[in-house]
Amino acid sequence: MRTFICSFLVIAMFVSSTSCNNTSGKKPGASEYSENSAESASHIIEYTNLIVDMSNKHNSYLEDVVNNTTKLEEALKHPNDHYRFITINKPFSAPDFHQFNQKVKIDEPVKELSSPDKKFFKDSITKYQGLFATMQATNNRMHEYITAEDYKDDKGSKGYAIIDTLRGQIAQLYSLKSAIVKKVEVVADASEQIILKDSPLKEYIIAMKKDMGNIRSFIDLLGSEEKYAGIEAKAKAQYDSLEKAQAEHAQINIDNAKKANEDHSFNTFYDDFHKLLLNARKRMRDAGEKGHFESYDLESLDSDYDSLVRDYNNFNS
Incomplete structure (x- = not known):
């Protein structure tokens, strides 16, 4: 299941899973824009x-x-x-709310x-x-x-x-x-x-998109095998890489973001990234003890990832 x-879900969250690593190349059909x-x-x-x-x-x-x-x-x-x-239990689907002055629908x-x-x-x-x-x-x-x-x-x-x-x-x-x-x-x-x-915000956007792509790949890896032992070494290596990226990118100079009033959105993204890492570390430890990830472990990380996508979109709104 x-x-x-x-x-x-991988393709549904396009922001990182399909385009994060493409910061310079053009895709077929893009030339008209x-x-x-x-x-x-x-x-x-x-x-x-x-x-x-x-x-x-x-x-x-x-x-x-x-x-x-x-x-x-x-x-x-x-x-x-x-x-x-x-x-x-019947799942809840929040209705779509539009701001009264929202021009784009x-x-x-x-x-x-x-x-x-x-x-x-x-x-x-x-x-x-x-x-x-x-x-x-x-x-x-x-x-x-x-x-x-x-x-x-x-x-x-x-x-x-x-x-x-x-x-x-x-x-x-x-x-x-x-x-x-x-x-x-x-x-x-x-x-x-x-x-x-x-754009003066280019450095921030590229960093966030790259991080989201790597996070998505990491979560997908955790759900790719029934037995955690089969992916444990690779998962730990990817986790270490994410932890390093979070620490580095969270320290990017935010002067340009402040000028655009986007410093809060940028900081929120990397605060939520840090929370995701803490959650992942706990669940990886649990998986090591049990021998596998439970579906709710992966769903929790997916939810954390959704928060990052929202943070990214807020930065660009």
Whole structure:
């Protein structure tokens, strides 16, 4: 189950997993934006950040739903074990809130995008939002089924059908999200090159993006093997490298960040990076004693990573 979830989470968090190490090279399809002004590039980044925020916000919800289908599947095999059913908690998905003066909206691609890209984002985001709403409705039906204990009447047949439907819908969501994120990567990278060219914030952005890429790889490594012993040496080496990077980058001169009123965002990023390292160290120790990582260990680190993505986006907002 961990492999199924992570394979999509990696691409969903595009900010670091796919583009962090590309600070100079161009990607196919990016040339049409290479002559944009810094202001136009900034508008595009503002729009793509909304997509990243939505993606990250949905990740934990989707993961919880996937985990619940597994729990229900096991519970249906033991219909008389009430405890198995009451531990299937309905995940919470916070509604989308927009500031009253927010000009950029996720369902209205900015005019600075090319016509094909505007159409792609308009169509894809509309489809994704519709699929997500449909999946949520199916998830609600699953929890109504559990609450009413209808499995006692149908011997689990409807429950298994709901599980299959949910898994199919989530697979569609991940597939569509993958396509959206790949497009975001191309568009955002091209725009970031323009913004970074003469930006006084270039050093901070490059440092944060590089660190996020390495952190994502580190967390994925921890979830890649059933037995921790198989990756322990490599995990410790990557941890040491992250610890060194955090210490070095947290000491970058922040004078330029202060001038842009972004020193707080920068410091918050590296404070949260430090907290992630403390969390990772504890969970690596536990895994060494138990011989493996629990799913909740990895979910906790994923949550820490989400915080870094938000910090990064706040720095660039």
